[in-house]
Amino acid sequence: MHTCKVPQLDARLAAAYAFVRAGRVAADIGCDHGKLSAALAGSGRCPLVLACDLRPGPLEKARVTCAPYGDKVQFRLGSGLAVLAPGEAEDIIIAGMGAETIIEILEAAPWVFDARYNLVLVPATKHSILRRWLARRGFALRGETLCQAAGRWYAVMNAQYTGDAREPDGLYCLTGLTQGQPGCADYYAVQNAKLRxxxxxxxxxxxxxxxxxxxxEMDRLAAG
Ligand SMILES: C[S@@+](CC[C@H](N)C(=O)[O-])C[C@H]1O[C@@H](n2cnc3c(N)ncnc32)[C@H](O)[C@@H]1O
Structure with a gap:
């Protein structure tokens, strides 16, 4: 365990952290500031974190943030999962990108369609599009945490490939596993306004x- 203070995570990244399995190598795709990578390595939750970003500037920021953790964090420059060899990391976090970008990244790496991988996805937009894609492509939601950060609602999704592809209904796409969670009525009001x-x-x-x-149906759900 490192003695220096690991970075404080916002509610979104804290929820993502909680879905990463202890003891596994993790890849933080689109790591930017590197706070999540630093927290995973610095807390000892992951023996190794691969901090990855498309652009050199963000990756440089991550190098600075993660410097205290030495070789427990490695850095990769490039797009999506192309910077990883299949199996190099089993816990894969993609946070802070739009649903379409997350989908493109996953579609470009067919090796993640495998139950050994634990996906932690934090779409910045279009949550329902990502839930629909996951269901259609044979991924099950194992968990989902609704949270608020910087005044916006986020759904932090934990998904695993099962091969059981299905066509989800509209309500599932809009709400996923969030029913009954604190704040869900507010979240549904936002989803409902977009739908209208x-x-x-x-x-x-x-x-x-x-x-x-x-x-x-959304109105009925929000009314409890
Ligand atoms: C808004 S930041 C999110 C940072 C952090 N993951 C978070 O959620 O706080 C998005 C980051 O994703 C990176 N990015 C965008 N497209 C990417 C791709 N195809 N592959 C890897 N990184 C990408 C950007 O360079 C940027 O640093």
């Missing part, structure tokens, strides 16, 4: 009706 806006843009027809039904 989306419905306004739809022409009359079956899709618009289906979104209307979903809105009614």
């Amino acid at each position: 806006k989306y419905r306004l843009g739809l022409p009359d027809g079956a899709e618009r009706d289906a979104v209307g039904e979903l809105i009614a």
Whole structure:
């Protein structure tokens, strides 16, 4: 255990930290400031952390943050999971990117479609798109933590490949495993407002009706 103070994590990264399995090598994809990598290595939760980023500037910041932890953190410059050999890290965190970027990163690395990997995903936007993609591509949500950071709601997702691909319903896409969690009514109000806006843009027809039904279901859920 290191004696220097590990960085303070916001609620989002603290929830991601909690989903990383103790004793495993972790990869922090899009590490930027390097706080999560430093916390995982510095607390002793992970024997090795691979801190990875697309751009040299952020990776340099991570080097500075993680300097106290010596060779317990290694640095990789490049896009997504292309900087890793399959199996090099079994716990993979992708935090602070939009759902579409997270999906692109996962689609580009077919080796993560394997139950040995523990995925920790923190989409900055479009949570429902990521939940739908995970279900369709055979990943199960093992856990999900709703939290607020810098005044916004985040859903921190823990996913594992099962191979059981399914078409999720709309309510699952919007709420995942968040039902009953503190703050879920506020989160649903935000999700619901986005849904209403989306419905306004739809022409009359079956899709618009289906979104209307979903809105009614969300209203019932928010009313408890
Ligand atoms: C908003 S920061 C998030 C930092 C940290 N993960 C967090 O959640 O606080 C996003 C980081 O992802 C990096 N990034 C964007 N696309 C990437 C990709 N395809 N592969 C690796 N890193 C990427 C950016 O350079 C940036 O440093």
